[in-house]
Amino acid sequence: MILKNSKDLKTLQNALKPHTKRAYFVGGAVRDYYLQQEVQDIDIEVYDISVEKFDELMQALGAQGVGKSFFVYKLKHFDLSLPRTESKIGAGHRGFRVAITNDTKEAASRRDFTMNALMVNIFDNTLIDHFNGRNDLERGCLKHIDDTAFVEDSLRVLRAIAFVSRFGFSIDGKTLALCQTISLDDLSKERIFKEFDKIFSGRYQDRALEYMFALDIFEKIFSISLNSAQREKLKNYLADSDGYYNLLYYLREVSGVDIETILKSLQPPKSFFTFFKTQPAIDDVVSIKDLLELALKIPLGQWIGLRWSQFENRAHAIGLYEEKFQPTVQGKDLLLEGFCGRELGKELRRREQKEIEELYARKMGTTD
Secondary structure, three states, X not given: OOOOOOXXXXXXXXXXXXXXXXXXXEOHHHHHHHOXXXXXXXXXXXXXXXXXXXXXXXXXXXXXXXXXXXXXXXEOOEEEEOOEEEEXXXXXXXXXXXXXXXXXXXXXXXOOEHXXXXXXXXXXXXXXXXXXXXXXXXXXXXXXXXXXXXXXXXXXXXXXXXXXXXXXXXXXXXXXXXXXXXXXXXXXXXXXXXXXXXXXOOOOHHHHHHHHHHOOHHHHHHOOOOOHHHHHHHHHHHHXXXXXXXXXXXXXXXXXXXXXXXXXXXXXXXXXHHHHOOOOOHHHOOOHHHHHHXXXXXXXXXXXXXXXXXXXXXXXXXXXXXXXXXXXXXXXXXXXXXXXXXXXXXHHHHHHHHHHHHHHHHHHOOOO
């Protein structure tokens, strides 16, 4: 049973039992339970209770309301809500009207995929599976529930890819075809950034990347059209490296689009812009001296392109893989010598260059 022997669940059961026999674990909690993964987000839907009674019970338990229009309360690690339906009334993935329902099938039908529409009774562990989601879960197949409802929320396209990356599932053919018809223009840059973060944090990013190609995600999000050779190159780059930074860096490498344009298609933290200022293109580092110039900024092991440059072995050999190059000359020394203003900066740069050249001369005698 989900959360067997949980004291918090027992307290909740005792509070609800006099008023209803129908309260269900729903969504990701049930999915992850059947996948034998750790259950983290625990959503519970409570049936056959009026809005007023539900509010009264939740307040008595000390739950915190987090969205009155959605009838949601947080209690410890539970998110409790009344079952609802959603109908499209406006643009964007938030443009929905919400209404209460006591029909489990109607409530479950608002979910995106069949695997997320499973429901388990919190009192007796009875499973309700209106859309054959358990079977799809066992087959590792992402299948949408309703054509009309699915296309109303464009975020579900990226959610599908994120589930592929997390679980290694396949997307049902009809669902994939439906995803291909959905525009992503109404999604905010912030929302896209967050979904990409999930996609490139999963274990199966290679599979997710294939679906991104199939759904023209790079063209829809970044206005970048990749030919078959560029797609293959991006796959090869990402085969031995993963993560958000790597995706964006190698997308720049294969497309030739500057990183500022790519980042502005999203809404990343400022740290992303700062990070990429230290990340030259692979073709920009063509000599040992270029490598040492970069080592003034970062340890060479932090350069994403190092793996695919000709200098990975040399970065280790010259001892700058884990530590950046620290010139002996410092600005304070030049101040004591009488340099100031622009002249100080020019002289500091000149002496750094001299140290780089001396290190280069020494290391070229000891490295291949």
